[in-house]
Amino acid sequence: MRRHWAINGRFLTQKVTGVQRYAREIVEALDRRIAAGDPLTRGLDVELLVPAGAATTLHLTAIRPRVVGPARGPLASGHLWEQFSLPRGLEGGLISLGNGGPLLHRRQIACIHDVSTRSFPQSYSVPFRLLQRVMVPAIGRAAAMISTVSHHSAGELTERGLCAADKLLVAPNGHEHTRHWHPQHTPATRAVAGPGTIVLLGSPAPHKNMDLLLGIADRLAAQDLQLAIVGNVDGRVLRNGGDRATGENIHWLGRLSDDALAALLQDSLCLAFPSFVEGFGLPLLEAMAIGCPVVTSDTASMPEVCGPAALYASPGNPDAWMDRFARLRREEGLRERMIAAGHKRTQRFSWHVSAGLYLEAMAALDGLAEARWGAGKAGGIAHRILV
Structure with missing residues (x-):
């Protein structure tokens, strides 16, 4: 047949x-x-x-x-x-x-x-x-x-x-496609990567909730934390959230190759993913697969994807996000445990x-x-x- x-x-x-x-x-x-x-x-x-x-x-x-x-x-x-x-x-x-x-x-x-x-x-x-x-x-x-x-x-x-x-x-x-990524910095990613860098992916679309982190940029700067923002917006589909925020600790990197993104994630504090809604949230899986801790919203599909391998905060509570970032920096061994848990979690997908x-x-x-x-x-x- x-x-x-x-x-x-x-x-x-x-x-x-x-x-x-x-x-x-x-x-x-x-x-x-x-x-x-x-x-x-x-x-x-x-x-x-x-x-x-x-x-x-x-x-x-x-x-x-x-x-x-x-x-x-x-x-x-x-x-x-x-x-x-x-x-x-x-x-x-x-x-x-x-x-x-x-x-x-x-x-x-x-x-x-x-x-x-x-x-x-x-x-x-x-x-x-x-x-x-x-x-x-x-x-x-x-x-x-x-x-x-x-x-x-x-x-x-x-x-x-x-x-x-x-x-x-x-x-x-x-997650298997990340096995073909070869982390390699560009001059721009090398300049901003580091233990105090929070990587933010997505677009200014309201459901991505980028404003939550931009709104606490000054508080992040006081803790020697900076934002590296990756991605562009498609105006034919998504509504632009407005003009770009500026600040010494805010770095707009635009679209990156997979290899450059992998290098940035591996050499930064974490991926922040404050979305209100997602069907899945593939960047979460990619970050865990290549060894980057994840701090994400506690709503929609995010807990289903990350399970016990991430730190969670409400997408409407900036204080909770500050707390998770501070915990990731100060708690000895937490980053290493999260990386190990992330690798294990990705095997489910x-x-x-x-x-x-x-x-x-x-x-x-x-x-x-x-x-x-x-x-x-x-x-x-x-x-x-x-x-």
Whole structure:
């Protein structure tokens, strides 16, 4: 029996953020499992369908890229390509990994990473928010199965009525990609890294809560602590939080390569992650994987990701953040214990395992006996998970 599946390659036309990183790593992990002859890939034929001009920079040996759609015009890219050009190239099932997918293709596993446009709408532009308000419930109804990246997100999807609980799959982010990072400073990161440096990732979007740390910059300076802020904002999606704050202990580094970020994290006090909401929070996992302590919010998915390996504070309590930073500096051996705990925690999250969950889901939709399903609960919300 030949089984035909395709992967929605629209993510290859987008800037790489957490969603696109997830898509790239899941596809490459699927490719490795297919090439290795995983039993669930028997008779399985998988293609990566991409728009014309997409940069297929993935390392693939078993999954074949194929261009679909016109080379130019309104149907050559973006949402219109996804809704109208992509379905014409389909045979069999489809995996869509980037918060959307063609609404008319029912035999589809679509990944919805979070519902932040609903829980924190002020972070997003009006056009993007309106699009997601239509797209998420529509794909939640249309797709045969909805995957997401955390039990927190699964609970949000069901509680808001965006997806039926009995077709949810939790397939988290993994950490293995950090093994290919080679920490190497740039002049800018070398100048700011040190035992008194707090690294802050993300953007000025309100849900990232950057203002909490910028608001205590003077208090941090009094304790010889400085902020190294990494990342840019996409104005087409996120609303900018305003002008950049300035201060002798505030350093805006912009976007960094993975290697430069790894060097900065390893040589700094900690990663600070004060978000109000996150679907998963991949930077937390990356920091722990490369040996950087984490101080993070005690809300949303963050405790699910970090478990006992992080220090927690309320995203609305600046005094608590000052206390956690001070504790990390003064408590002997705490940083080393957190690094060890972080390494251990990351082993719970694997691209290889999550790719296996997608293979199980594909097999289940193909009606194969090897697909074993069981009922489970996440945060008190019943949904289907693979066992």
